[in-house]
Amino acid sequence: MPEQIATKENVTVAVVGGGTAGLALASELMRLKVGKVVVLEREAEAGGVPRHCGHYPFGLREYARLMKGPDYAKRNREAAAALGVDIRTGTTVTKLHPGGELGLSASAGTTTLSADRVVLCTGVRESSRAERFIGGDRPDGIVSTGALQSMVYLEGIRPFRQPIILGSELVSFSAIQTCQHLGIRPVAMIEEMDRLIARRPLGLYLLVKSMPLYTGITNPRIIGRERVEAMNFIDRTGQAKRIAADGVIVSGRFRPESALMRDGHLEVDPGTGGPVIDQFGRCSDPAYFAAGNLLRPAETSGFCRQEGIETARRVAHDLERGSTVDQGVVRIRTADPALRFVVPQRIDLSGATGGMTHLYLGLNGPVRGTMAATAGAETLWKGRLNTQPVRRTRIPLDGIVRAAPAQDVVVGRRA
Amino acid sequence: MESFDVAIIGAGVVGCAVARRLTLDGARVVIVEKALDVLDGASKGNSAILHTGFDAPPGSLEHKCIAAGYKEYHEIAGRLGLPILRSGALVLAWDLEQLANLPDLVDKAHRNGVADVRMLSVEEIQSREPYLAEGVCGGFEVPGESLIDPWTTAHAYVLQAILNGAELWRGTEVLDGRLTAGAWTLETGKGELRAKRVINCAGLYGDLIDQRLLGRADFSITPRKGQFVVFDKAASDLVSAILLPVPTKTTKGIVICRTIFGNVLVGPTAEDQPSRVDASTARETLMALHDRGKKILPALADCEVTATYAGLRPASQFQDYQITMHEEGTYVSVGAIRSTGLSAALGIASHVADLIGTRDFADDPIAEPLIPEPNRLSAYHARDWQVSGYSSIVCHCELVTDREIEAALSGPMPPATLDGLKRRTRVTMGRCQGFHCTAELARITAGRLRRPIVCGDA
Structure with missing residues (x-):
């Protein structure tokens, strides 16, 4: 039978997830001396995704030197520990309860932890083959880049020799680098969008490596009974192609790791797949905040670290002055098919300062033209954008907040 | 040459249930399975519903087996x-034509002995299923239809057989056989064995095994x-009951239901095909x-999609099951167990036991059979992670502990493949589909799976 340990612990801030954002956030909270701060990390070691990115470049901005992922994660871990952050590894948060109460499971049993504020920093993962409706067989040898990196860099394991890479984002190129570490030779890169998603110079890299790139492909199918044998697809000219491979790397299309929220009471934004937040990072339950890539897929470690630090300051402020959400909020949303999401999705109209300075836009397709944020007939911001999906795209938020709109703010292209 | 009372060909859910029944009845049983692990064919992918048999053809063997299987499942599930x-x-x-069919279906359910089936008003349906789309015209409820764990169920059957003396030969194909002096000699990939009786539970290969051993088959798959x-x-918050469409002549139609693991499932399609192995999705x-x-x-x-899969049902040209005795009762062919095998397995096992009788068995029925330790994978019941003493949670999506994985790997029927480990523990079956835990699993299982996760020498 399940055991419930009777003691209930109270802390000032519980950070769920000890990745880049979580560690930076907890460290900053210690510097700000808010009280007792714990980081709840389900893995055996904190550090998050950089732990298994055994390549450059990390840490240039924050530590003024070029580092590989594992060294960066170690620095973040050590910095947090030096500031007195209580990092509890092997601790899984199993339930978020209203008001900041967390159900935990660890080797010692299940417990409950109560925090004045909880900050969710659970990060992202790549979307699976199922989420992309990739048809075909279900043999062994289909992995995400994340799983591949863990195998190669953490365990020294080679899951295949000649995989095909599905996806052409930055992380897909990271998959190539990871492969090279153990002499794995990817045979091709295929992409369902009609162009390379990563920035163009990386396309040249493929040329140099003489690795074929197929963009605009349709109906990818995985072939193989026990192990992957090939990948079938229709190329952009309508020709059926078959590429022999012994593995498939299903890369990119990051999704927030938001299962805890979906299983609980916090509002989830279907656009990002992460929590709905206001400009302070506050969730629909004001005891909860969120930061890092959980907010939106997906940013660099440097970006997440900075976001963690800024969110820590907002949390400290919130602890000091009390929550301000009861003074009214309005929604920010989008009605433009080119836009997939906006972050934050709400604004707190209390007049409190120190919130996010930018609205982060997620795109479904390229955007070229005038973009505007309006509330009813009033235009709160207008500007020209020329950008593409998976690129960092932001518009100023301060003016929109200062305008204190009385109704929902709608973001979209001007006709 | 090893000698048995009964040789069962095929370790799908039906073979596992028959093995359990006959072992408990006192037979010395061997189960011969050509795949590396049990449940590798039709039993690998299904909708995991325990049916009452309300919509089975009245008077059919299928109905008899489902009803008996349903009853026995409830008797033994607790133990x-x-x-x-x-x-x-x-x-x-969802339309007037379907609505007009409901009274006949309710009547059929009552004739099938499922007495608690009753019509519901649209208001009742909507209040029970508040997330249902608009437009439902009517319906009826079948309170006894239930959700179960399809793999743990079959594992429990075969493990109880093994624990009480049965042998399981995996990775062993039956190549040929002959009946001499009142007993069968089966030639297998692992040598010959003798058995007084052969029970063909080969599922998708049932007709081929009949042809191989009898020289003929009365059905074709x-x-x-x-x-x-x-x-x-x-x-799973969006739906409570198993939502069934009004069946047509050819198919029960697409079901929407929760799973015992806490997900929601939509399927199955019904696509006839010649291949016995092609379980690919499109x-x-x-x-x-x-x-x-x-x-x-x-x-x-x-809602996010967690997984997609396909299963193959061993349908035949007949609507009903084809369970027949051959060669003076020394051979039973259990064929054409189309889509209700999980619900009917225990009933099929009893039916087979009744057909062959126990007079040739080595021992008396086992009075107090040993009970295997089950995998506890239901999201609606206590899980291993809720008990202290594990050292880490390996699969975070499904909250699978290292202790559960170790128990599976060192248990009486260890998995031969990653798929087998999945069915025993649910590792990588969650939303990330192995993003987080595949590497650790590769390390934990190194040298312990017949088909390793890694490819060789790194």
Whole structure:
């Protein structure tokens, strides 16, 4: 039978997830001396995704030197520990309860932890083959880049020799680098969008490596009974192609790791797949905040670290002055098919300062033209954008907040 | 040469149930399975519903076996630690033509002895299933339809057989056989064995085994593929009962229901095909299933998809099961167990036991059979992670502990493949599909799976 340990612990801030954002956030909270701060990390070691990115470049901005992922994660871990952050590894948060109460499971049993504020920093993962409706067989040898990196860099394991890479984002190129570490030779890169998603110079890299790139492909199918044998697809000219491979790397299309929220009471934004937040990072339950890539897929470690630090300051402020959400909020949303999401999705109209300075836009397709944020007939911001999906795209938020709109703010292209 | 009372060919859910029954009845049993692990054929992918038999053809053997199997499942589930989620089912009509069919279906259910089936008003349906799309015209409830764990169930059957003396030969194909002096000699990939009786539970290969051993087959298998889309656990708040359409002559139609693991499932399709191994999915079909799910439960639009898969049902040219004795009762062919095998398995086992009798068995029925330790994988019952003493949670999506994985790997029937480990523990079956834990699993299972996760020498 399940055991419930009777003691209930109270802390000032519980950070769920000890990745880049979580560690930076907890460290900053210690510097700000808010009280007792714990980081709840389900893995055996904190550090998050950089732990298994055994390549450059990390840490240039924050530590003024070029580092590989594992060294960066170690620095973040050590910095947090030096500031007195209580990092509890092997601790899984199993339930978020209203008001900041967390159900935990660890080797010692299940417990409950109560925090004045909880900050969710659970990060992202790549979307699976199922989420992309990739048809075909279900043999062994289909992995995400994340799983591949863990195998190669953490365990020294080679899951295949000649995989095909599905996806052409930055992380897909990271998959190539990871492969090279153990002499794995990817045979091709295929992409369902009609162009390379990563920035163009990386396309040249493929040329140099003489690795074929197929963009605009349709109906990818995985072939193989026990192990992957090939990948079938229709190329952009309508020709059926078959590429022999012994593995498939299903890369990119990051999704927030938001299962805890979906299983609980916090509002989830279907656009990002992460929590709905206001400009302070506050969730629909004001005891909860969120930061890092959980907010939106997906940013660099440097970006997440900075976001963690800024969110820590907002949390400290919130602890000091009390929550301000009861003074009214309005929604920010989008009605433009080119836009997939906006972050934050709400604004707190209390007049409190120190919130996010930018609205982060997620795109479904390229955007070229005038973009505007309006509330009813009033235009709160207008500007020209020329950008593409998976690129960092932001518009100023301060003016929109200062305008204190009385109704929902709608973001979209001007006709 | 080893000698047995009974040789069972095939370790799907039916073979496992028959092995359990005959072992407990006192037979010395061997189960011969050509795949590396049990449940590798038709039993690998199904909708995991324990049917009452309300819609089976009245008077059919299928109905008899489902009804008996349903009853026995409830009798033994507690003892074997098998979970049951009594969700009930709603058969829903979405147009007037379907509505007009409901009274006949309710009448059929009553004739099948499922007395608690009753019509519901549209208001009752909507209050029970508040997330249901608009437009339902009527329906009836089948309170006894339940959700179970399809793999742990069959594992429990075969493990109880093994624990009480049966042998399981995996990775062993039956190549040939002959009846001499009142007993069978089977030639297998691992040498010959003798058995007084042979029970063919080869599922998708049932007709081929009959041909191989008897020189003829009374039925031929036409595999019927069923594709499924599985939604993430958050979707389980959107639906309570098993939602069934009004069946047509050819298919029970697409079901939407929770799973005992806490997900929501939409499927299966019914696609006849010649191949006995091709369980591939097709993008357009998966997307159509996804659309179908959203049409019935619009809120599924915002739910993540966790998995997609296909299963193959051993359908034949006959509507009913084909369970027949041959060669003076020394051979039983258990064929054409089309889509209800999970529900009917225990009933089929009893039927086979009744057919062959116990007079040739080495021992008396076992009075107090040993009981295996079940995998506890139901999201609606206590899980291993809730008990202290594990050292880490390896699969975070499904909350699988290292202790559970170790128990599976060192248990009486260790998995031979990653798929087998999945069915025993649920590792990598969650929303991330192995993003987080595949590497650790590769390390933990190194040298312990017949088909390793890694490819060789790194």
